[in-house]
Amino acid sequence: MTTTSQFLVQKDNIREGRIDTREVPPLGDGAVLARIDHFALTANNVTYGVMGDRIGYWKFFPVESEGEGVIPVWGFAEIVESAHPEVPVGERIYGFFPMASHLVMQPAKVSEGRFVDGAQHRAGLPPVYNSYTRVGAEPDYDGDLDDAHMVLFPLYATSFCIYDFMQDHDWYGASQVVVLSASSKTAIGCAYAIAADASAPRSVGVTSPRNVASVEKLGLYDEVLTYDSLDDIDASIPTVIIDMSGDGGVLGRLHDHLGDSMKYTSNVGVTHYDANTMPPGFIRERSEMFFAPGHIQKRHKEWGPGVFEKRAHDFWKDTALKSRDWLTIHREQGDGAVKQAWSAVAMGKTPADEAWVVGF
Template sequence: MNKSNATFLVNKYDLFQATFSDNKIPISKTNEVILEIENYAFTANNITYAVTGDTLGYWNFFPTKEPYGIVPVWGFANVISSKNENISVRDKYYGYFPMSKYLKVLPEKVNSFGFIDDSNHRKTLPFVYNHYLKVIKSVDESLEYYPLIKPLFLTSFLNYFFLKDENFFECDQIILTSASSKTALSLAFLLSKNKLEDKKKIIAITSEKNIKFLSSMEFYDIVLSYNDIEKKLIASKSIIIDFAGNSDYLKKLSDHLGDLLKHVCLIGLADWSSKTDFKSIPNSK
C-alpha cells in the first residue's frame, strides 16, 4: 500500500493550471470502506466535466480546497479496508472516482451487484454517478473497455430516449457534430438501429480526415466535413446534437438552417476555446 494519497488538482477558474496534493490515506470508520483506485480512463468526456464543473455540479463529487477542483473519472478500484459487513477486502468495483489513489465511501443499499455511496456530500447528487458496480471476475475481457465506453454509451442512451420522448422535435434530420467521437458513434448506433421506426435522416459533421472512416461505419446517411456545411447540407427541419462544444461551428450550422433548426442538444464541451456565446444560438440547451 502506498503511504500517501496523491491527488491531481486543477484550478477551477483556469483549467490550464494544475498541481498535486499529497494527503494522508483515509481511515475507515463504522460502515465505511476504503477503495484503492487501480486504473481509470481520461477522455474528452472528462474535459466536459471540468468545463461544466460549476454549472452542472461535477466539482461537488470530490470537494477540495479552493480554488482547486478534482476532475471525476470512471475506472476500477479494489477494497483495501472495510468496516461494512457486506463488503469484503479485495472486492473490486467499477465506478466514479477522483484522480487520486484512494477514496473513502459510505456504502448503502449493498447487494450482489454493488452499492450506493451515501457520504453526506453526495446524498443530493445524481444516482448514476453514486452507484458502484461490483466486478465479477468471470466477466470477459471487454470489461477493460468499461471506463472508456460505458459512461459515454449511457449518455447517448439517455439522450436518444429524451429525443424520442420529445418526438424528435418534429424534425426530418438529426445532425451530429464531432461525429467520430465515441459518444456520437454510440448515439448514431442507436439511431441507426431504430431508423425504420423513427424515420429520421442521420447526418455526420466531422473533420476531413474522418470522412472515410465514418462512411465505412454505416451508421450515418450522410457524412460531411465542417467546411461542407454551407455547400452540401440540405436545409430541412433539423435538430443538432453537439458533441464538440465549438460554438463557432454551431453558429455556422444555426445560420445555415435558420428557422428550420428546431432544437440543439449541447452534450460535449471538449473545445472551450471558440468565441461565439452559446446563448446566441437559438433553441440550444
C-alpha cells in the same frame, strides 16, 4: 498509514494540473477504502471539468486547496480496508471515482449487486454518479471488456439516453439529424443507435477534415460533411442537432443556415470548449443542455427499477463489441502516464479512434 495520490487541476484552466500526495486518515465506522487501479480519460472528463461549477462535478470529490479541483473519472477499484460488515476487503467495484489512487467511501443501501456512497457531501448529487457496481455479482461479467467498460460505458450510456430522449420526443418532427463532432465516441454511440432504427431520421455527421475518412469508414452516418461544408446541409427540411462540440461559432453558423428548419438542438458535450461562447446567430429558445442523469431519473419513474440499466447495459455491450473494429485503447500506469494522458485529452490531441486507460 496508506498514502494516496490525486491529480488536481486549476478550475479556471483545466489543462494545468499537479499531483498531490497525502496520507489517508483512519477509517470511521462503516467506511471503506477503495484502491482505484485504472480509470478512463476521454473528452467526457473534459466536459466534467468545464461544467464543474455549472453542474456540480467539483462537489463529488472536494479538495481543500482553493481554485483547484479533482476531475471525476469512471473506473475499477478494489476494497483494501473495510470497517463495513457487508463490504469485505477484496471486493471489486466499478463506478465514479476521483482522478486519484484511493477513495474513502461510506457504503449505504448495500444490495447484492451494488451500493451507494452515502458520504454526506454527496447526498444531494445525482444518484447515478453515487451508485457502484459490485463486479463479482454481475452474471455476465467479462474481464476482457474492463478497458472498454471504463472508456465506453459512460459515453454509450449517454448516447443511449440522447437517442431515447429524441425518440421520446418524436425527434421534434425532424426528418434529419445533424451530429456535430461526429467522430467523438458519444456521437458514434448515437450513430449506432440511429443506424439500427429504421424509423429514425437520416443522419448527417459533421467532423473535421482529418477525421472524415475514419468517420466514413464506420458506415453509420447517411452523410459525412466537414465544418466548412455546413451550407451543404439541406435547410429545407426539419432538422434536429445533437451537438458534442460546444463550438459556438459552428452552432451559430448552422442555426443561421437552418433558420426555422432548426427544430431543436441538444447540447451534450464541449469537446471544443475554447470556442464555447455562443454568438448572436445561436437560437437559444430551441436549444437545451442535455443532462443524462436527469433523463435516467425520468425513465426510472416511468419504467420502474432496473429497466433502464438493463437496456443501457445491453446497448453498451453490443456497441462495445462492435467498437473493437476501430478503437485502440492505450493502457498505462504511473504518475507520468496520468499526466501524459490528461494532457493529451485536455489539449484535444488524442485521435478519435484512440482512448486512454491509466492508473497511479
